[in-house]
Amino acid sequence: MKQLSKAALLGIITLTLSACGSSGDSNSAGDAALDNTPPTWTKGVFEEASQFKNRCENPRIGQDLNGDDYADQAGSTLHEMHWLRAWSNNTYLWYDEIVDQDISLFADPISYFGTLRTTATTDSGAYRDQFHYTQDTAEYEQLRSGGASASYGAHFKLLEASPPRLARVAYVEPNSPAERAGLRRGTEIVMIDGESFEDSSDIDTLNGGLYPEENGETHTFVVQHVGETNTRTINLTSQVVTTAPVQNTRIIETDDGKVGYLTFNTFGNITAESALIDAFTTLEEERVSDLVIDLRYNGGGYLAISAQLAYMVAGNTLTDGKTFERTVFNDKHPAINPVTGKAISNYPFVNESLGFSVSAGQPLPSVNLNRVFILSSGSTCSASESLINGLRGIDVDVVLIGDTTCGKPYGFYSTDNCGTTYSTIQFRGENDKGFGDYADGFSPENVSTTVGERIIGCQVADDLLTPLGEENEAMLKAALDYRVDGSCPPVSVIRVAQRNSSQKNDLRNDPRIIERELKQRIWLDNLRAGAK
Incomplete structure (x- = not known):
């Protein structure tokens, strides 16, 4: 297959790790009076x-x-x-x-x-450009250089943000304070630091406990685990938590072959490269005949790792000579990237390690499939959507199980000027067939609304009451059933808290939460741009 040269591969790594804040402008003001x-x-x-x-x-x-x-x-x-x-x-x-x-x-x-x-606006009526940001440059650079923030290692899903509120644990990181305290998927938050989570008006206390800003903060939670009637009181102390990008790799035995499953939560950590290689080495050795990749919580990250994952799914025959993603700038720049000044080139499917967390140049494992099941939600974004689009561009059947993805075919290079970092959409990604028009996301074909690029699959709600990777978890079960007879379960209600700006007790109106979400989005978006 067509491969990047070693120099080009090294260039990708250099760009990915350092070019995100590139200005794309020379400073001629300093060259003359x-x-x-x-x-x-x-x-x-x-x-x-x-x-x-x-x-x-x-x-x-x-x-x-x-x-x-x-x-x-x-x-x-x-x-x-x-x-x-x-x-x-x-x-x-x-x-x-x-x-x-x-x-x-x-x-x-x-x-x-x-x-x-x-x-x-898009076909759904949403603004086409929902990714227009500013941030203090000192804060942005601190985030970019650190790449980590205070956490318990518990990822909370807010189902209702206004009274009566409801939040459950979506998943926990291994060896984290949350895991050591016994939190697990589905655990409901009952109280935080003496305040009722369901109906307290003290949103500062609730959000301060859910999302600590500093390492070493200790907060007291009252929680209730799935299947239990009694509550428990625990103390959680925040720290820098090491993310495990890949979890729950497993082989599911069925009457007509083995099905591989893995939870993949971020492209934004360099250890994702080695974690995916380990997972696919196992899947390859087991000769799986179908594959389910759980991206429901994956907000994106490095495009290079997305291109590697696509190769590990499809293999050499389907990807040889094909483009994973091509970058399209505005019509003033058909050939030259206006930010880096380099020639625009198609981004290939990557069939070897790039040196993120494994020595560069090692052949990647592959399961060589022409179909893959993707579990999705509104949090499935950016590089995750590039994976879906890139595989569809080479006629791999992507079966989408879950909900409409976030809709982010765009990217940018955040740029500093005078102490403010500006992020404005500068390119979109297209697959080998030239398709990149999914600003309303990808939707399973039986979704109840009309938004999103419809692809085969089933709309299924996130089953927070069942551990990820268990065969009876609603999304995974729907994927396993679909592969047998193409059927979908009855359409379920998707519960995701939406920000209500008129509701003062809405947790998501807290400026700290808005800023936290913004910083995370900018961080992941710039990783995507850096791989161009």
Whole structure:
């Protein structure tokens, strides 16, 4: 099959680990005497972004986390807004749908940036661009360099965010405080630090306990395990938790062959490479005839690992010479990546280790299947959707069991200017057939709504009362039944808490939760961009 050269593979790793904050603009302002004349706006006339890059109202002094001097120079908010205007006109995927407004009408760069986006909607009525962010650069760099935050190792699923609230544990990380305290899938949260989870108005206490901000925080929980009538009181202390990307690898014996199953929770950890290799080595040795990959909680991460996983599913014959994902920028940049300055090339299915957590150049195992079952939810996003789309592009039958995926065929390179990191959609991914139009996600064909790109499969609710990987867990059972006769269970009600901005007791209205979700999304999105 077509392979990347060793130099190209090393380039992928370098980009993935370091290019996420690349600006894509040269800083020509430092090469000549500064012109302090305030820039003026002329409708429809755009200058080079480099003329305004790093010209700041409040220039930073000192060094960043990498020890590099800040490039900031004296400027104004007008310079900062003119840079945003020129940068967006050059790199934004739908630059021609931005309404070019007089910059003097805006008080600051962040409010102006909010207008530099399309207002077009998808077939569902949702905004096509739901991924337009700003973040303080110091905070962003801290997140990017650390990659870890305080946690108990319990992943909570909020089923009802407003009274009467309901939250259960979706899964726990091995060897984590949550596992040591006995939390397991389905455990219901009853009280946190003396406050009733169901109806307390003290959302600060509830969210402070659910989502600790610092290591070493201790909070008291009253919980109730599935199948028990009594509650238990436990103390949880937060720490940096090591994520296990792959869990529950198992072989299911059936009358007509072996079915492999694995829970895969993130592409965003470099250990996913070695974990997947170990899992697929087992699956290959067992000669499985079908495969179920559980991506219901996988929000994405490294595109390179998604391309490896696709190869491990389909093998050499189906992937030889095919494109896993091609990157499409706006029509100003058909051949050259406007951020990196490098030629745009198709991203292949990757058939060897890349050096994330296994020495580079080792052949990958594969189960060589032309069908795969994917368990999905609204949290199945980005690189997870690239896996679905990439496999469909080479005619692998992807059977979707669960709910509509998040709808993220887009990506960006977050870019700093004057202490703020801006994220704006700059490309979309397409498969070998040129398809990448799934802004409303992928939906099982029997889904009750009309949104999403429909593909074969069944809509099934997340069965939080049954351990992941057990054959009677609703999604896995539906996959096993479908492979026998193509049937689906009755459509079930999907319970996911939606943010209600008018409800003051809605836990998801807490700014800390909004910020936490935003940081996680930006982190994973930039890992995806780095593999381009």
